[in-house]
Amino acid sequence: xxxxxxxxxxxxxxxxxxxxxxxxxxxxxxxxxxxxxxxxxxxxxxxxxxxxxxxxxxxxxxxxxxxxxxxxxxxxxxxxxxxxxxxxxxxxxxxxxxxxxxxxxxxxxxxxxxxxxxxxxxxxxxxxxxxxxxxxxxxxxxxxxxxxxxxxxxxxxxxxxxxxxxxxxxxxxxxxxxxxxxxxxxxxxxxxxxxxxxxxxxxxxxxxxxxxxxxxxxxxxxxxxxxxxxxxxxxxxxxxxxxxxxxxxxxxxxxxxxxxxxxxxxxxxxxxxxxxxxxxxxxxxxxxxxxxxxxxxxxxxxxxxxxxxxxxxxxxxxxxxxxxxxxxxxxxxxxxxxxxxxxxxxxxxxxxxxxxxxxxxxxxxxxxxxxxxxxxxxxxxxxxxxxxxxxxxxxxxxxxxxxxxxxxxxxxxxxxxxxxxxxxxxxxxxxxxxxxxxxxxxxxxxxxxxxxxxxxxxxxxxxxxxxxxxxxxxxxxxxxxxxxxxxxxx
Numbered sequence: 001x002x003x004x005x006x007x008x009x010x011x012x013x014x015x016x017x018x019x020x021x022x023x024x025x026x027x028x029x030x031x032x033x034x035x036x037x038x039x040x041x042x043x044x045x046x047x048x049x050x051x052x053x054x055x056x057x058x059x060x061x062x063x064x065x066x067x068x069x070x071x072x073x074x075x076x077x078x079x080x081x082x083x084x085x086x087x088x089x090x091x092x093x094x095x096x097x098x099x100x101x102x103x104x105x106x107x108x109x110x111x112x113x114x115x116x117x118x119x120x121x122x123x124x125x126x127x128x129x130x131x132x133x134x135x136x137x138x139x140x141x142x143x144x145x146x147x148x149x150x151x152x153x154x155x156x157x158x159x160x161x162x163x164x165x166x167x168x169x170x171x172x173x174x175x176x177x178x179x180x181x182x183x184x185x186x187x188x189x190x191x192x193x194x195x196x197x198x199x200x201x202x203x204x205x206x207x208x209x210x211x212x213x214x215x216x217x218x219x220x221x222x223x224x225x226x227x228x229x230x231x232x233x234x235x236x237x238x239x240x241x242x243x244x245x246x247x248x249x250x251x252x253x254x255x256x257x258x259x260x261x262x263x264x265x266x267x268x269x270x271x272x273x274x275x276x277x278x279x280x281x282x283x284x285x286x287x288x289x290x291x292x293x294x295x296x297x298x299x300x301x302x303x304x305x306x307x308x309x310x311x312x313x314x315x316x317x318x319x320x321x322x323x324x325x326x327x328x329x330x331x332x333x334x335x336x337x338x339x340x341x342x343x344x345x346x347x348x349x350x351x352x353x354x355x356x357x358x359x360x361x362x363x364x365x366x367x368x369x370x371x372x373x374x375x376x377x378x379x380x381x382x383x384x385x386x387x388x389x390x391x392x393x394x395x396x397x398x399x400x401x402x403x404x405x406x407x408x409x410x411x412x413x414x415x416x417x418x419x420x421x422x423x424x425x426x427x428x429x430x431x432x433x434x435x436x437x438x439x440x441x442x443x444x445x446x447x448x449x450x451x452x453x454x455x456x457x458x459x460x461x462x463x464x465x466x467x468x469x470x471x472x473x474x475x476x477x478x479x480x481x482x483x484x485x486x487x488x489x490x
Contacts, residue, residue, distance in 0.1 A: 102141035108489040109134045110244045112181050114164050116171060117480040131161025133183045137199075147207050147214040155199035155229075157269070159183035160190065164481065171479050172470045174382045174411050174443045175260030177250035178481050180243035186268040198271050201226025218285075222278040230264055230296060233276055234317050234334055238359040239369025239391050240407060244487045246391065247447050248463050251409045255355045256385035257373035263336060263351060263380075265298030265313055272296050272303040272313075289320040298338055311340035322360075329360035343379040344417050351378030365393025365400075369407075375414070381471070382443065383414035389447075401453035409445040413472035439472030449485075461485040 115128040137155040144150075163179030164171065171178070185194040203224040207217035224233070231241070231254050240252045247253060250260045258264050266272045274296035282288035294315040297308030317334035333356050341351035355373040362368060368390050375383040389407025394400055418439050449463040465481040 104139040105137070106490065107134075107136045108244055108487065110181050110485060110487045112163060112179055112248070112483055112485045114179055114248075114481055114483040116164055116178070117482070127164070129161060129163045129179070129182075131159065131163045131179065131182045131184075133157065133159035133181050135198075145204075147211075147217075148204055150202065150204040153199060153201050153203065153226075154197065156195055157183060157198040158185065158193055158195040160193045171467070172473065172476055173467060173479070174413075174471055175249075175251050175256055177260050178465055178467075179248055179483070180250040180253045181248065181485070183270075196269055197227070198269060199226070199228050199232075201228045218281070218283040220280040220282075222276075222280065224276040224278070225274070227271055227273050229271055230266070230274065230294070230313075230315070231259070233278075233292060233294065234315050235332070235355060235357050235371070236319075236330070237357045237369050237371065238330060238361075239367040240359075240371075240387070240389060240405075244485075244489065245451060245459065245461075246405055247389075247407055247449065248483060248485065249409075249445065249447050249465055251385070251411065251445060252387055252389065252407050252447060255357065255371050255373045256382070256387065256409065256411060257353055257355065257375065257380065258336070261380045261382065261385075263313075263338065263341065263353065264296070265303055265338065265341070267303035272298060273305060273308050286323060287321050289318070292317045292319075299340060311338070313338050324360065324362075327361040327363070330358070332357040341378055344381045344414065345379070345420065347379075349378055352376045353378070365395045367391045379414050379416035381414060381417045381439075382411040383417075384412040386410045399453075401456075403451045405447075405449045405451070407447050409443075409447075411443040411445075413439045413442060417472065441469055441472055441474055443470055443472060444468045457488055457490055459487045459489075461487070 109132065111130070111132040113128070113130045135155065135157050137153070140152045140154075142150050142152065159182070161182055162184055163182030165177050165179055165182050184190070185192060185196050188194065201224055203222060206221040206223070207214045208219035208221055209217070235255050235258060240247050241254070243250075243253045250256075253259065264272070274294055276292060276294040278290055278292040280288060280290045292315075294313075295309065296313040296315065297303050297305065298313035299311060301307050302309070302311055302313075314337045315334060316336075317332055319330060319332040322329050322331060333354070335354040336352070338351045340348050343349055353373060353375045355371065357369075357371050359367055359369040368388075370388040371386070373385045387407060387409040389405065392404045394402025394404070420439070445465065445467045447463065447465045449461050451459055451461045453459050461484070463481075463483040463485060465479075465483075467479040467481070468476070470476045470479055
């Protein structure tokens with residue numbers, strides 16, 4: 001408004017000025033009027049732009065207030081809503097990731113085809129078996145209780161086929177388990193492929209001293225209870241302890257007296273209830289040591305939650321990590337006691353024994369291992385066992401993910417068993433007949449495997465076992481077992 005008044009005044013002045021001023025003043029006045037006209041036009045344009053911006057701002061505000069999108073919304077509104085949506089999705093993903101932090105999941109599928117040759121019952125062409133086993137485990141951390149960390153662990157297992165462990169294979173061995181991977185739930189119908197909850201246990205790790213300053217703690221007390229696989233806590237061995245990747249015969253997977261000799265007294269599926277207290281000392285962090293004590297339900301009724309602790313299995317183990325030239329080794333000694341175990345002749349007696357498990361890494365890719373077990377009280381078909389072997393990394397022949405394993409076992413027949421009479425089969429050109437023999441000496445076994453990695457999750461392993469003096473029978477034919485194992489693990 002003021003600018004219009006000024007312009008009018010100048011126009012009036014311009015009408016009068018020619019009479020009062022010369023040509024120079026007239027020219028200046030004309031230039032001034034022209035500039036004023038341009039300013040007026042620009043001001044009009046600015047007013048339009050401000051009005052348009054106000055309208056757009058109102059549209060943006062209205063669009064942001066609505067959760068919906070429409071074709072008439074400004075582009076800026078659409079972009080802001082897209083950014084907001086992405087931010088919300090990222091927050092959701094972060095919350096999910098935070099909730100899943102610490103959860104560990106493992107899954108595997110293993111298939112084994114085996115064939116035995118020159119079996120004791122005279123089947124020269126051999127018997128063959130095929131089986132599979134699938135395992136899924138989940139470890140779930142719980143919210144800490146102060147300085148106490150605790151977790152839940154669950155393990156599901158399913159499978160079909162007993163492999164050459166079946167009584168129909170009739171290999172005549174002390175430990176008729178050349179296929180530790182074979183699994184069929186509770187030995188049910190061959191047509192069943194039932195998934196079972198093999199393990200379900202809780203574990204709390206308590207830093208010591210209790211209520212002390214956790215960062216300064218170098219001692220831990222672990223308490224574990226539930227349904228479990230005892231070999232996850234006792235008789236561990238790095239060189240021989242995983243039938244899905246290493247040796248197939250159970251005499252190498254665990255101590256033969258505990259596993260093949262059935263001293264652990266597990267249920268039909270290989271698990272049992274238990275309670276474990278473990279003390280871990282790591283003041284010397286590179287070489288810690290641990291003392292573990294366990295009580296387990298054992299036997300026909302104890303392992304399946306019927307009178308679980310009326311005649312328990314007691315286990316104690318002392319283990320130490322030692323480094324030679326920087327290479328890690330594990331050294332374990334343990335003992336067990338069962339108040340009601342079964343002798344080879346069916347008599348129920350107290351059984352006591354001890355064992356040693358050692359594995360030591362050497363050089364760039366060799367792991368040596370050995371186990372020894374001896375019965376102090378009780379009579380099994382074999383009362384003493386020694387196994388030893390090595391796993392060699394394929395890095396020596398430019399196959400770093402591959403491995404070659406070789407091991408030998410010696411199972412000494414027990415004194416009581418040697419004084420008894422056992423039954424075997426004799427094959428001649430016409431027929432197969434049973435005969436009695438007096439056990440003596442020791443059963444001997446050698447196993448060789450090669451683990452070939454096709455991918456980080458897929459491995460193939462040809463395997464060969466050679467068994468002599470099966471069941472302590474010096475006249476028994478040597479049994480040869482060929483196998484191929486496929487293992488897919490995540």
